[in-house]
Amino acid sequence: MKFKVNGDEIFASTGGRPFDKNKPLIIFVHGSGLTHMTWVLQTRYFAFHGYSVLALDLPGHGLSGGKSLKSIEDMADWINSVIDAVGYKEASLVGHSQGCLVTIECTARYPDKIKTLSLMGGAGAIPMNPELLALAENGDPKAVDLMMDWAHGPAGHFGGHPVPGLYHINTGGMLAKTRTIKDTLGVDFRACDNYKNGFEAAKKIKIPTLSILATDDKMCPVKEGKKLADLIEGSKVDIIDNCGHMMLLEEADRVLKVLKSFITTNYPTKN
C-alpha cells in the first residue's frame, strides 16, 4: 500500500492481506540498497496469521518516493514517523543487515513504542570495505556484483532457492539495481560506515530481542553478531549453518520458523 510519511509517498507491502488497524503491527526494514521484496518469504505468513505487516521501501528505494536518508539515526526517526503515520502506538520491528542498525537505534530512541526486536544478520557496527564503498558511491554496477558475492553463502552461489525456479544471486542483484545504485546503495553504505552508536544503543534495549546469525555470513560474521547480542539483556540467538548474510532467502523456512516462534510468544495476536 502507499501512504504519506513526512510528505513523501511511501510504499510498503502488506504481505498479500489488506492492512487492518485492529491487528498488532510488525514492521520489516530491509538492508542496504534493497527493497521490501527481500521479506516476501516472511511477511506473507504473518499477514495471513493475525498480524498487520508493513515491509517498507525506505525513502528513495523500491517503490517509495522521497530521497534516500543519509544516516542511520534519520532512518530510525523515520521508522517512528511510519508508526505514527499508520496510526499505531506500538510495533514489533524486524531488521536485516543495515535494517538491524536502524531498528536498534529506533528501539533505543523510542523504548515505549517498540515491543520486540528481531535482528537478521545484525552487528553493532557495519564498517564498509573502502573499495566497495567507493564503487557504490560511483554508481558502479560492480558494487552490486561484489555485494551479491559477499552476501550469499553456498545457497546463493550454487542455488537452491526455496521458491522453485528462482536464482538467488541474480534476483538479489536485480533488487539492488531497481533504482540508481549511487542514490541507494551508495548512500546506504556511507550511512552504515558512519554509524558508531550501535553498541551504546544496544545497552539501552530492554525488550525481548532475537538475533539470527549465519555461519557463512561475511558481511556481519557470527562473532560480531554475538558481541552485539551480549549487550542486550536476555536476548536470544539462533545460528544457521551453511548459510550466508541473505538468510531471509537462503534459509527462508528456518528464519520464518524461528521468527514465528519468537514473535507469536513475545508479541501475540489478540486471539
Added chain:
Amino acid sequence: MSDKNKKGPESKTYKFDTLSLHAGYQPHKNAGSRQVPIYQTTSYLFDDVDHAAALFNLERGGHIYSRISNPTVGVLEERVASLEGGTAALATSSGMSAIFLTVMTLCEAGDHLVVSSQLYGGTVNLFRLTLPKFGIKCTFVKPRDTEGFKKAIQKNTKGIFGELVGNPGNELMNMPEVAKIAHDAGIPLIVDATYQTPYLCKPFEHGADIVVHSLTKWMAGHGSSMAGILVEGGNFDWMQNDKFPTMTKPYEGYHGLSFAEEFGPTAFTMKARAEGMRDFGPCLSPQNAWNVLQGIETLSVRMKKHCSNAEEMVKYLLNHESVAWVSHPSVPDHPDNALAKKLLPNGRGSMIAFGIKGGKDAGVAFINNVKLASHLANVGDTRTLVIHPASGTHSQMDEATLKFAGLSHDMIRLSVGIEDIDDIKNDFEVGFRAARKPRLVSNQ
C-alpha cells in the same frame, strides 16, 4: 607493486562453465548425492494443515504438486536462469509451450504482439493462425527492418517477439535496437534464443526482458528429450504503465495478489507458474529435466565444437562446385556479418543454409543419399542433421507464407553436429555426387 596496478576486489561468483555443472543444486541438502536426484513423484507430503495452506497462499516456497513445480525440474530452472544471467525460470514440456505460456502471461484476447517474420515454422503457425483464434493478433516484421518494429506497435501491443538469428534465412534481428524500441513503448522484448544458447549469446545483456528456449536442441544436445523454458531478466518495470494489469493489479485468481509488487524482478515467472502452468498444465517431466541437465553439463565443450565444425563447413561449401550459395553469419559478405560478430563473439552458431545447384530435384537427391547426416525434423542435435524445408518442416505453409518466410526450393538446412569434420565432408561428397545426376540414383 604500485597502487595504480592494484586491482580492486573482484566478485568471485561462479563462471559459466562452473554454473553449467553446479548451479541450482546443493548436495548437502540431498542426502549428499553428488548427482541431482530424479524426483519421480507427483505429490508432496504436507507437515500439517498450516503448511499446506502456507504453500497454496505463496507464504512459503516449496512444492505442492509436480504439475506446478518439482525439485529436479527446479534444479534445471535455476541452472538455466544462472547461465542466462536471469532472475528466475519456468521449465515446460516443450519449447512451443514455453512460448505459449509466455504469450499467455503477457496477453489476453484483444491484445497484440509485434513478431519477427523469420521464425521456426511451428512458431509462425502459432502466431499467425492459432493465437488469432483466441483473440491475440500479431503483426509480422522482417528481422532486418528495425524501424518496422517501431511502426508496428499499436496501443494494445504487449510485447515484441523474435529470434536473434532468423530461421531458416539466417537474417539477424538487431536486438539492442529493437529492445530500445520496445522499452520506449513500455513493452518487453522476448527473444527465442534456442539457436544460440547462453554460451553464444546472453540476450539479457543486449536488452531482452524474457528469453525462451527449446531445451530440446543445443542445450540438451542429445535429441532424447523434449523440453522448453522461459527465463526472466528481472529488469523490466511492469508498473511503469497500465499495460499489464494482471501483473500489477490485485489478481482475483490468487487472493488479490499483485505479482509485480510482491515479486518484482521475478514477477513474470511467478505469474507464469501460478497461473499459466497451474491452469494450462504443460509441465516438464522430472526425467526429461534430468536428461536436459546431463546435456547442459557439456554445453560449453559441445558449442565450441559445433561452431568450429560449422565454420569448416562454411568454407567447404563456399568452395564447392555443386553449391549455389551459402548463408551463415560468418560468411564475409553476409549482410549481418558485423552485427553477428558483436552479438555472437564466441561463435556464429551451427545452422547453415545453402542452395544446391540443380534446384529442387538436386536437393531431394542430396537428402536421400547422405548416410551420416540424419534427415529429420530437428536441429541442434550432437549429430549432423539435414532437411529440405520446402518439402519438410515448412510444407504446411501455403505459397505466400513460404515466400514470406524467406524460403526457396533449392535450400537445404544443415545443423552441423560434433562428429569428426572429415566424416561430415565425406558424407556430403556422396550427397553432392548423387545430386549432380539425380535421375541415375535410386531414391532408396
Added chain:
Amino acid sequence: MSKNPETIALHGGDYRSDPATTAVAVPLYRTTSYQFNDTGHAANLFALKEFGNIYTRIMNPTNDVLEKRVAALEGGLAALTVGSGQAASTFAIMNVCQSGDNFISSTDLYGGTVNLFTHTLKKLGIECRYADPADPKNFEKLIDEKTRCFYAETLPNPYLRVFPIKEVADIGRKHNIPLIMDNTASPVICKPLEHGAAVVVHSLTKFIGGHGTVIGGCLVDGGNFDWTADPKRQPLFNEPDMSYGGAKWGEVVPQLTGANVSFAIRARVCLLRDLGAPLAPDNAWGIIQGLETAPLRMKQHCSNAEKAVDFLKKHKNVDRVIYPTLHEGEIAARSKKYFKGGNGALVGIEVKGGVEAGKKFIESLKMFYHVANIGDARSLAIHPATTTHSQLTEEELLAAGVTPGYVRLSIGIEHPDDIIADLNQALNQSGKPNLKAVG
C-alpha cells in the same frame, strides 16, 4: 478384441511386440526426432498425406501404445496423451472453442479446472457458463449459437454426485453439441462414451497411473459425434485451416483415415504442434505400467471405500459421509445407472467440530498421506478449504460445496482393516480437546 478391462489393460491397442527386436515389454523411445526414409516420406508426413512419426512433441511410439490402450479401455477410437490432466482439459476446450465462443460446464468441478474455466480461458475470450447438473435441463437453458461443447466430471468432488451423462449428452446431440467428460475419478467402472459422451479426458496421474510417480493426461475421441452435421455449430471442424493448406478437419480426417477421429487428430496436429504440451515418453511408459493393474486396483479401491463408508457412517465423530450411493432419489439412481463394479475410491466426510476438528483429524492420520492428489494406490486425505480450494473466493467455495470441516479421502488399496484402524484413531483424536498450544 476383448471387452474386458483386465485384458484391455494388458493388450489393448495394436501393440504385440516391438517390430525392431520382438521385445514384448513396450520399449521406451526416449528420442525427439525420427529419421525420414526420403524427401517424399517427409513431405507426406508434414502434409498429413501419410501418418508417421515426425517429432516427439507431436507423437512418439511409446506414447502411441498408451494412447491406443486408453482409447480401447474407454471404448473410443483414438486418443492423445498430453503433459498433465490440466493440459487435457485445456486442449479439450481449445480444440472446439475460439475467442468469442462459449461452453457450458457442470458446477461440480475440480478446483484447478474452475480456475482455468473462470479466470484463465476468459482472458482468451472463451466464456464458461455453469449449469447445476442436479437437473440436466439446466444445460439446455444456457445454449446459444456460440455454444461449442458441454463439459463435466463423471464423479466430481466434493458432493460425489454421479453426472447424468446420457441425459446431458442427449440434449447436446439435439443441438450438435458434444459432451466432454472428465472421467479421471472413475476409469474402468464407468465408460462415458457408451452413454453418449463424445470425448473423455483423464488426468492419468490418478487411478490409471495409480503410483503417484508421473503427471500425465489424455483425451479420448469417441468417434461417435458428427462434427460436420451443423457446420455453423463447429466452425473449427468445418472452416478451412490455413495452417494445413485449407484443410477442413471434419471432412479431411475421415477421408484420410477412414475413421471419425477428427477431434483427436486436430488436437494433435494443431494444438500439440502450436501449444506444445507433450507427455514425456518416460511418463507414458510409467503410466503403461500403472494401467496394467488399473482394473484390479479399481476393484480393491471400490471395495475398500465401501468398507470405509460403512465404518464412517457409524462413527460418533462424523457428522456426515458423502459417497455416490448415499445420495437420495434420482441422484443416487445415477450411480446405479452409470457405474459397474463399484462406486469409486473417493469419500467425503464432515468431521464433527468444524474446521479445528477437521485439522486435528488430518494431522492425526498416521498411514494416510496428507497430499494434494487423488487416485494413488496409497490412501490420501486433504482439507480442501485450506489447500486445493484456497484460491477460490468464499462464494466460489460455497458454490463448490466446500465447508470448513469437510475432508476429502481417496481410499487406497492397503488392507481395509489398516485403513479403518487409521481413520478410527484419527477420528477419536479429532474429538479430544486440544491441550497443546496452537503454534
